[in-house]
Amino acid sequence: MKMPHHVLSADQFNPEILEIIFEEAERIRKADAINSVLLEKPLQGKIIPLLFWEASTRTFISSFNAVVKLGGTPVPVLNAGKFSSVTKGETLEDTIRTCADLKADAIVMRHSEAGSAQMAADILDRYAPWVHLFNAGDGKGEHPTQMGLDIYTIWRNKKEALKKGELVVALAGELSDSRVFHSDAKVLIKWGVKKFILVSEKGNDLPDDILAEAEKKRIPYIKTTDILEYAEEPDVWIFTRLQLERKKVLGKILKIFPFLRPWVRRRYNQRFGMTKKLQARMKSSALAMHPLPRVGDMPEWMDEDERAVYLSRGKDTESQVTNGLYFRTAQLKLTLAGA
Structure with missing residues (x-):
């Protein structure tokens, strides 16, 4: 069964899709326990920015570690509201489009506003439909x-x-x-x-x-x-x-x-x-x-x-x-x- 292109809401996931992910998680867990060096690296060459406007420990580190385990390159941007061009007035749209123009393959994003993940996905669908968006929490919306x-x-x-x-x-x-x-x-x-x-x-x-x-x-x-x-x-x-x-x-x-x-x-x-x-x-x-x-x-x-x-x-x-x-x-x- 095909996975959603963007991960935005629990609404996208039924038991059948989740069990496919759970079974894959079990396979990766077992392989990692045997020898993490021998894990498959299907994301080799892929760039994945982690854009976090809100504080995070577990979601950020696990997302970073997940990208690394799969051979990808994470680009961490913690506290994006203070340590990116957002401080100069850059809009969410321009930040997302910039990531796409810099050849990101996917974006993991946490934002303080409910609905921001859907907004970011809509921007990607319009300007860079090949880029995936993972909602790591949008205000009091969803996670x-x-x-x-x-x-x-x-x-x-x-x-x-x-x-x-x-x-x-x-x-x-x-x-x-x-x-x-x-x-x-x-x-x-x-x-x-x-x-x-x-x-x-x-x-x-x-x-x-x-x-x-x-x-x-x-x-x-x-x-x-x-x-x-x-x-x-x-x-x-x-x-x-x-x-x-x-x-x-x-x-x-x-x-x-x-x-x-x-x-x-x-x-x-x-x-x-x-x-x-x-x-x-x-x-x-x-x-x-x-x-x-x-x-x-x-x-x-x-x-x-x-x-x-x-x-x-x-x-x-x-x-x-x-x-x-x-x-x-x-x-x-x-x-x-x-x-």
Whole structure:
């Protein structure tokens, strides 16, 4: 099955396409474990700028490493808003067209504005249709490659339950502003889950179109402000930090009264983060996932719990971060070089 030319949204990916990428990721993982030097280099001679307007650790490094593993040449542009001609007033269109004119084969882009990835793809389709665009996060819009590694992690650990539609999935925290939740929810709806448990404050909800799609597929969802109310049900928990950078009104208040910031975070973490009470009531077989960074919402004491899969606990233990490397490597390979 042919991969999308641009990777922009979770809407582009159904279970069949994702399983092709997951299987390729497994092949690359096994080959890399045997001898990374002997990995195929299908991107040799290809130039891939990494344009990041927003801060990134995991997405940036895994994307960089993925290009290198496949033999390509990454061109890193971190903090593009300050360390490129954007500071001189250059538009997104001119930045994208410049990358194409400089013979880029693909662009991995993170931007602060929702919809910017689609805008960049439209520019490439008009002026350089041979160049691929990978959305590494566009504001509070979507994060399709994070979605890929999250579903890949679930697939590796609960494949049969995922494919049979037996999973109860809890999304805890920033339902309205988390691009990760938006992308994950879209694909989990396509795959078919038994139920969503949505945990957040009143009025902080998934976008209406996502909820409407769940209703269309007859997937029930429960909204609660009490993270302990249904603590025993979820097979998968996905958490996210408080996204203060997306809060326009609250952000302005905290600029005036910065001493309130620790209190705001602490209150959020106590209500929608991992706690000892929640840890004690979660299923013994549950997965505790987090896209990172964490800011107190996933305490370090949880790291040694075998249900925590966001970071490894040593060799041969599950890690979303490691899964992200192999998912992005496989996706790059299949998109730019085919099977």
